[in-house]
Amino acid sequence: MTVREPCPWTVRGTTAEEYPEVARVLGEALLLPAETLVEHERRDPLVEHDRTLVALDGDRIVGTAASYALTLTVPGGPRPAAGVTGVGVWPTRRRRGVLTALMHRQLADVRARGENLAVLWASEGGIYGRFGYGLSSREARITVSRAHAALRPDAPRDPALTVDLCVPGETRAALAEVHRRTVTDRNGRFVRADKWWPHLLRDDERSRGDAGHLLAALVTGPDGPEGYALYRVRHRWDLDTPRARVLVTEVVTTTPAARVALYEHLFSRDLTVETVFHDLPLDDPLPDLLADRRQAAVTPFDGLWTRLVDLPGALGERAYAAPVDVALTVIDRCAPWNAGTWRLTVDDEGARCVPDAGPADLTVDVSHLGAAYFGRRPLAGFVGAGLVAEHTPGAARRLDTALYEPLEPHCGVDF
Numbered sequence: 001m002t003v004r005e006p007c008p009w010t011v012r013g014t015t016a017e018e019y020p021e022v023a024r025v026l027g028e029a030l031l032l033p034a035e036t037l038v039e040h041e042r043r044d045p046l047v048e049h050d051r052t053l054v055a056l057d058g059d060r061i062v063g064t065a066a067s068y069a070l071t072l073t074v075p076g077g078p079r080p081a082a083g084v085t086g087v088g089v090w091p092t093r094r095r096r097g098v099l100t101a102l103m104h105r106q107l108a109d110v111r112a113r114g115e116n117l118a119v120l121w122a123s124e125g126g127i128y129g130r131f132g133y134g135l136s137s138r139e140a141r142i143t144v145s146r147a148h149a150a151l152r153p154d155a156p157r158d159p160a161l162t163v164d165l166c167v168p169g170e171t172r173a174a175l176a177e178v179h180r181r182t183v184t185d186r187n188g189r190f191v192r193a194d195k196w197w198p199h200l201l202r203d204d205e206r207s208r209g210d211a212g213h214l215l216a217a218l219v220t221g222p223d224g225p226e227g228y229a230l231y232r233v234r235h236r237w238d239l240d241t242p243r244a245r246v247l248v249t250e251v252v253t254t255t256p257a258a259r260v261a262l263y264e265h266l267f268s269r270d271l272t273v274e275t276v277f278h279d280l281p282l283d284d285p286l287p288d289l290l291a292d293r294r295q296a297a298v299t300p301f302d303g304l305w306t307r308l309v310d311l312p313g314a315l316g317e318r319a320y321a322a323p324v325d326v327a328l329t330v331i332d333r334c335a336p337w338n339a340g341t342w343r344l345t346v347d348d349e350g351a352r353c354v355p356d357a358g359p360a361d362l363t364v365d366v367s368h369l370g371a372a373y374f375g376r377r378p379l380a381g382f383v384g385a386g387l388v389a390e391h392t393p394g395a396a397r398r399l400d401t402a403l404y405e406p407l408e409p410h411c412g413v414d415f
């Protein structure tokens, strides 16, 4: 894939005072009311203005790109990462290189901050590959009809657990505690700083849509909270027949029994016909817990895109499932410091990635290494597609074995 040369747009940082103008461009780009963005930000600040970039046409802002400083779970544990967000270009300035200019500057800034990775949720699948991002996770929407929601008799149940229905804002400390204990359970999750909660628990008319209030089902055991589910009920009657739906935005648990207690609570709401889990891990245990696993309708969707900002740093700070010694020629058109041949060695002394004179075992675009980073999108698949060149037979499989992670990644929060 070709990448434009960075175009001569001026890109600079911005300030909190300038946010209404940033929101004007971003809102128009994302088809959101700018005043809503500004109002949310005024009430519950989330934007990191010192990490927000704008592109200028004269003195007018025509493009924006921002990021959050995240502590992201990756194979081996939590690491600093840039959570890229707030990307938008004014409609009459598109396809003239504004985004390209923003992406180049942002990559350089992220690298200068010492963050080896950047991740994002893409509005469209065709945008970010050219900038070195690869789709690294798939998440799932799972729908279960109430008529077929019985769980297996041997699903783990704990009579010591209680489930209570709470106002989310009033039980935020318990939710945060449960989330904190589970953040390293899955790659792709990030430590949820306090400022995220008002956004995730927002319950105004806009966030409700045509559904009811946000509810928190909290599971508590003898030693305190063990899990929660956030959900709304969308009420419907079809003549004299109730047809409400339970819409679940998050399920977080510290034990299998707490998870079962929450599923049984969600499936037990009278007057409902089905439960829709908007974002679960692709390998969530829910289907296996059903008496008939085929009754779970699983729809995968794209999760995080990952970018190795500093390639030797990102590969060197990751944990591996097996030893490996492989030479990679890396193509990186946006981050020239990554381009060239590198030797990745994983042995008893740990992992290191250093420049190498070659010859290479594989030639790979940095976006495919980003896709493979969470250990669930094998490079062998890209070799099969003709997108990664394998010069040493078996090299991709050996690297995949080292990169392998047993669980699917799951971020769960579209930022």
Ligand SMILES: CC(=O)SCCNC(=O)CCNC(=O)[C@H](O)C(C)(C)COP(=O)(O)OP(=O)(O)OC[C@H]1O[C@@H](n2cnc3c(N)ncnc32)[C@H](O)[C@@H]1OP(=O)(O)O
Pocket: 002, 003, 004, 029, 030, 084, 085, 086, 087, 088, 089, 090, 093, 094, 095, 096, 097, 098, 099, 100, 101, 120, 121, 122, 123, 124, 126, 127, 130
């Ligand atoms: C992490 C997030 O915030 S995701 C949200 C992203 N924002 C949006 O979707 C808002 C609506 N869209 C926009 O604002 C703009 O169209 C953007 C930001 C997607 C692209 O901005 P532009 O300034 O037009 O991009 P730019 O001109 O730098 O294009 C670079 C290349 O990407 C391609 N490209 C740009 N947008 C798209 C797209 N949506 N789909 C496929 N290719 C695209 C261009 O064709 C160009 O290709 P080329 O170099 O081969 O000619």
